[in-house]
Amino acid sequence: xxxxxxxxxxxxxxxxxxxxxxxxxxxxxxxxxxxxxxxxxxxxxxxxxxxxxxxxxxxxxxxxxxxxxxxxxxxxxxxxxxxxxxxxxxxxxxxxxxxxxxxxxxxxxxxxxxxxxxxxxxxxxxxxxxxxxxxxxxxxxxxxxxxxxxxxxxxxxxxxxxxxxxxxxxxxxxxxxxxxxxxxxxxxxxxxxxxxxxxxxxxxxxxxxxxxxxxxxxxxxxxxxxxxxxxxxxxxxx
Amino acid sequence: xxxxxxxxxxxxxxxxxxxxxxxxxxxxxxxxxxxxxxxxxxxxxxxxxxxxxxxxxxxxxxxxxxxxxxxxxxxxxxxxxxxxxxxxxxxxxxxxxxxxxxxxxxxxxxxxxxxxxxxxxxxxxxxxxxxxxxxxxxxxxxxxxxxxxxxxxxxxxxxxxxxxxxxxxxxxxxxxxxxxxxxxxxxxxxxxxxxxxxxxxxxxxxxxxxxxxxxxxxxxxxxxxxxxxxxxxxxxxxxxxxxxxxxxxxxxxxx
Numbered sequence: 001x002x003x004x005x006x007x008x009x010x011x012x013x014x015x016x017x018x019x020x021x022x023x024x025x026x027x028x029x030x031x032x033x034x035x036x037x038x039x040x041x042x043x044x045x046x047x048x049x050x051x052x053x054x055x056x057x058x059x060x061x062x063x064x065x066x067x068x069x070x071x072x073x074x075x076x077x078x079x080x081x082x083x084x085x086x087x088x089x090x091x092x093x094x095x096x097x098x099x100x101x102x103x104x105x106x107x108x109x110x111x112x113x114x115x116x117x118x119x120x121x122x123x124x125x126x127x128x129x130x131x132x133x134x135x136x137x138x139x140x141x142x143x144x145x146x147x148x149x150x151x152x153x154x155x156x157x158x159x160x161x162x163x164x165x166x167x168x169x170x171x172x173x174x175x176x177x178x179x180x181x182x183x184x185x186x187x188x189x190x191x192x193x194x195x196x197x198x199x200x201x202x203x204x205x206x207x208x209x210x211x212x213x214x215x216x217x218x219x220x221x222x223x224x225x226x227x228x229x230x231x232x233x234x235x236x237x238x
Numbered sequence: 239x240x241x242x243x244x245x246x247x248x249x250x251x252x253x254x255x256x257x258x259x260x261x262x263x264x265x266x267x268x269x270x271x272x273x274x275x276x277x278x279x280x281x282x283x284x285x286x287x288x289x290x291x292x293x294x295x296x297x298x299x300x301x302x303x304x305x306x307x308x309x310x311x312x313x314x315x316x317x318x319x320x321x322x323x324x325x326x327x328x329x330x331x332x333x334x335x336x337x338x339x340x341x342x343x344x345x346x347x348x349x350x351x352x353x354x355x356x357x358x359x360x361x362x363x364x365x366x367x368x369x370x371x372x373x374x375x376x377x378x379x380x381x382x383x384x385x386x387x388x389x390x391x392x393x394x395x396x397x398x399x400x401x402x403x404x405x406x407x408x409x410x411x412x413x414x415x416x417x418x419x420x421x422x423x424x425x426x427x428x429x430x431x432x433x434x435x436x437x438x439x440x441x442x443x444x445x446x447x448x449x450x451x452x453x454x455x456x457x458x459x460x461x462x463x464x465x466x467x468x469x470x471x472x473x474x475x476x477x478x479x480x481x482x483x484x485x486x487x488x489x490x491x492x493x
Contacts, residue, residue, distance in 0.1 A: 051393050053392045068393070070390065070393040072387070072389055072393075075386075075389060075390070077387065078266075078268070078385070081266060081385060082266070082437060082440060082441050082442060082443055082446040083382065083385070083386065083443050084441070087382065087444070088382065088383070088386055091378070091382045091383050092379070092383060094379045095394060095395075095396070096394075121386070136390065
């Protein structure tokens with residue numbers, strides 16, 4: 001299997017403060033990498049660094065001919081924009097010079113009806129909007145999809161549905177997936193590799209091998225800490 | 239009507255179409271207030287041009303471009319400070335411009351004039367109008383994605399900073415184009431008001447752009463008719479017509 005991404009000594013700083021420090025990992029074509037970690041551990045920042053939309057230090061090497069699709073966690077959209085998904089998709093297709101036909105196919109796969117495509121984006125429900133974001137990412141036939149999981153706004157069954165869709169897309173389109181998630185059960189179900197992030201890459205590898213109790217405690221803090229938070233139980237933090 | 243008046247008429251209508259397109263994006267970018275007042279920056283330049291006996295439009299263009307660069311720079315940061323700075327700079331420009339512009343020229347600088355156009359000025363204006371229209375047509379898709387989400391725009395390979403600068407420069411060119419007709423005080427209004435009216439009427443991007451342009455051209459056409467029929471000033475007539483159109487658009491219930 002071919003290596004599609006190599007990351008070496010990746011560091012991202014905001015105002016001189018490191019958000020991610022010295023992260024290393026490698027990914028093969030067609031794999032499903034899930035990035036886990038507590039809030040503020042730099043998961044979204046990692047995705048942005050991989051897309052080169054924020055400055056970073058270290059090495060990020062993508063295989064040649066890689067095409068990235070990106071689904072952001074949450075975007076604040078101006079609800080009054082006179083814009084529907086169809087025009088939005090058409091705009092991206094034109095920029096990438098791909099045919100509009102592809103969009104219809106992708107939209108159908110995502111279960112977006114023509115009605116939804118014609119609705120102003122400000123009027124879409126959370127789930128419809130999420131599907132539109134995924135469809136937007138899939139325009140231009142990416143071979144790598146970066147997916148930042150929405151932490152709120154989407155309920156559990158719908159979340160499962162989205163993961164199943166992503167998994168299906170991965171099979172159908174031969175995608176490499178890089179997902180940010182907070183849900184460990186999904187990691188065990190779909191991920192071929194996992195990266196635990198808490199500023200540093202705490203662990204990287206096959207989930208069943210690297211996700212030990214010790215690693216998870218170090219990542220999220222010892223469970224009992226939450227029950228005895230009045231006492232100082234910061235032994236796992238550095 | 240002589241040929242030079244016809245030049246004026248044609249150019250006023252075509253630049254109104256360009257103005258409507260640029261205004262649509264100004265509205266979607268939520269820069270209506272700044273966009274409206276931005277034209278005030280032209281006044282000190284116009285005044286200096288008149289004082290030193292160079293083409294006032296060149297002076298106005300110079301201060302506008304300078305103003306656009308300041309706005310662009312400030313846009314990269316965000317927050318209230320930017321809005322405040324822009325507000326202060328724009329109104330201060332108006333005050334300083336009014337001070338240095340010779341009083342006999344002040345009214346024309348503020349409100350423009352219906353004046354016959356030479357062929358040369360007609361052609362320059364026509365070129366500028368087509369440049370503006372072509373820019374919007376070419377960059378429409380990038381602008382739309384950037385409006386939807388700057389984050390997705392940069393992940394789709396769009397250079398946001400460059401796009402914003404280009405848009406501001408085109409916005410500036412639109413103001414310069416309208417300066418002669420509408421004057422420093424009211425040219426911004428024709429950019430904003432037809433787009434605001436159009437937004438009331440449609441939810442769909444392309445029809446929004448087309449409607450803005452048509453309403454803008456209609457404001458200019460009816461404004462010219464009124465100003466000639468009743469011997470009133472051209473620019474206030476045009477802007478008043480656009481305001482009436484906007485008021486009428488409010489009657490339409492939004493979905």
